[in-house]
Amino acid sequence: MISYIKGKVTYIQDDSVIVDVQGVGYEILCANPFVFQSALNNETLIFTYHHVREDAQLLYGFKNQEQKSLFTKLLQVSGIGPKGALAILGSVNVNDFVAAVEREDDKFLTSFPGVGKKTARQVILDLKGKLTTMLGISDQLTDDKSEQGVHTEGMAEAKEALRSLGYSEKEIKTVIPQLQKESLSNTDEIIRKALALLMKK
Structure with a gap:
């Protein structure tokens, strides 16, 4: 289970953020991605919930x-x-x-x-x-x-x-x-x- 991700926020999209961790970009679905606006191009920590289903593995992210x-x-x-x-x-x-x-x-x-x-x-x-x-x-x-x-x-x-x-x-x-x-x-x-x-x- 992925409890949190710490890395640089490189993109903010309508329903997710992309976080770069040592060259790997993780897409994290968020309720309001724009709460991470201040972290754009900076390193930040996002708490995550790793949701696994038959057809996909999704990461949901949270401010706290x-x-x-x-x-x-x-x-x-x-x-x-x-x-x-x-x-x-x-x-x-x-x-x-x-x-x-x-x-x-x-x-x-x-x-x-x-x-x-x-x-x-x-x-x-x-x-x-x-x-x-x-x-x-x-x-x-x-x-x-x-x-x-x-x-x-x-x-x-x-x-x-x-x-x-x-x-x-x-x-x-x-x-x-x-x-x-x-x-x-x-x-x-x-x-x-x-x-x-x-x-x-």
Whole structure:
């Protein structure tokens, strides 16, 4: 099993990065490859999950161990495969997702692509109470869980609005990391900030 890869990021593509390790280029699928923009042409460490199936061997990459751990847990839920788990990670930070599972927020969970009510309930059934311990997340996350839920729901709505304005998925992905760092309270604020960032590109 390949736990991580350390090398120079040579290319960033819509859904993956290419990392050169002593002359060998590894393609690593990522939820948002553009989080590695600052590592372009520089050496970096990417946590990886090595997924083996009959017709392919794929590497999935993550910025930190928490994202990788959540990814592996999601794969254990019936109805969620690697593609679906990656889509979830691309739309939410780990703490927000854990908080949603702990409060059994079906509405929040069904906002992710490919997650219906049945799968959302399965996520809650399989993962509630397990993620906080595994990821070492403080119980304090439940104190501000409502605010986290609103923030992430607003992010999803803002992404949809940007698509309707004609921005491509690639363009939107380039500004998501910066948006997630901001303390924005509603969809309108997120959209305004996103547009400001996109106009600088």
